[in-house]
Amino acid sequence: MTELSNAPKPDGEALKDIYRRMLRIERNEDEILSTIRKGRLTMPYYSARGQEVIPATVSHFLNDEDQICTIYRGVQDMVAKDMPLKPLWAEIAGRVEGTCKGKGGGMHITHPETGVMVTTGIVGSSMPIANGLAWAAKLDGSDRVVVAYFGDGASNIGAFHEALNMASVWKLPVIFVCANNLFAEHTRYEDATSVDQISKRAIGYGMPGFTVDGNNPDDMYAHMAAAVERARSGEGPTLLECMTFRFRGHVLGDDDKYMTKEEKEAAMAADPLPALRQRLVDDGIATEEELASLQESLEQEVADARDFGLAGELPSEDELRRDVFAEEIPA
């Protein structure tokens, strides 16, 4: 991992905020999975269990004006960015109350009010569009930053290379956040990637690149603080390669045959979520009661969102003719 000199450290409030966002992701995912298992949601689900520190810490530094472009495994990124859960649930349930009126689904959630601009199912495509949003921020004279989320496998697609080069040449306020969970679908990182660290690729594009412990809030905090500062002050993009592990395979139903039992168990034993909770208690940052009440309120929020989503109306077939263009296509 790359050390930063004078690395800023998260204070108690920051750690609590990061934990809140992590728990919101985890509680929400837990409910999504159990609702799928009950047969009440039908969607391909790409779990991010184990990766929560990354979007939680990234989002700690973002406001509603800041924007993200994310991927199919991106529900965590929206939840971390405090997207309201009701329109999210209605969307994944395919209901018209969904943020995209049920026309995008989990893989294409968009919620501009909280800066969720694009969710793409195409590996690598979050990055070129993040550049455009960042170009707009610059033209607006705003200090808005844009985060492009993607996985390690996405650093092997052409779009990554084109986007990093352009972002660097144009000094765009983008932060490229790569969640390196060591696998791209079933392919091991080292079997498909030419360098031992994706952060090294930043060198070729003249931008700072760091390999960060993506399960460690302090390390994530320090690097994200520096990247946001760079972006907001007009110094340009940063690539953060955040090392992590996904506990529940590529997509729900994946049997994990391509990883060893040992490595998975080791990763799960180091689960960053209970670890941070313990730290909050041990360091006197939060009391057990406080954390229990946080959990309860998040579970209530999730349950309300689930009920709202599942009770929604199915979109009318007129929706097939709407939003293709600004003008509705005549029946």
Added chain:
Amino acid sequence: MSEMEKMHAIQAINSALHQAMAEDDKVLVLGEDIADKEGGGVTGTTAGLSTKFGTDRVKSTPISEQAIMGAAIGAAMAGYKPVAEIMMMNFTTVAMDMIVNHAAKLRFMSGGQTNVPLVIRTMTGAGWQTAGQHSDFLEGWFAHTAGIKVVCPAFPADYKGLMLSAIQDPDPVIFVEGGGTFFIPNDVPSDQGPIPLGKANVVQEGTDLTIVTWSAQTVRAMMAAPAIAEAGISAEIIDLRTVSPWDKETVLASVEKTGRLLVAHEAVRNFGPGAEIAATVNEELFGKLKGPVRRLGGPTCAVPFAKNLETAFIVQPDDMVAAAKELMG
């Protein structure tokens, strides 16, 4: 009466871009070599823009078609109106994900929360011996994609007016600049305003036969017109101008009147846009047709290099005359 200015297509586009950028500071231009330092575009189409409007709004880019389209998409979603040049239409192939999966679909997939008001300017056409990778008319691919409009002008005034509309359109537009239309100067009113997308132009009225065509093929249809008239055939020539959404109303009204239709395009005939037009006319006017709809288009091969082969690849005015005669029986 507005004054007329003689312009060719490239000058008309340049004039539209200058006007649009002056009128609306949200309009941006980007692409390879498009700023003045790099010559104002390989054909000079964007000349003068960066000098006048600055290199923040008029940006030369790396040779990165995906990144160009991504930058245009993101800026468009954030309220700008980018005009992105993809130098040649064949180069759209390396940016198809951005164009088809993103620009064209984000409005729908987001349930209308976002939209992508961008223009892709792209040049193409056989006749320059640029062979297989610099000549294809691929308008049919984009017309087959929901969510993107396809504009293929033929005349300078249309280039200007349609470009002004394309820039202000709230949805993505691919604006095809046909090489075969470039060097024929024509009158453009000095106050030429926007011309609506999706409206065809009847360039010659007639009663026996309808010819539907666009871009360079419209120019060739006009070259064929005198010989068709000499053969005693009164042809109505419709310049479609916008291939998607296409002006069914004008075409159907014309074919209802003439009872005969010839569709001619430079794109390969096989699965070409002419098939869609022919099928629609058959569905709507079956009992009223005096003969089967005829299609002319390129053969199913890559655009060839050798001059004689390239000439044979292109639907020539003579081919149109022969087809018109055949249709009349």
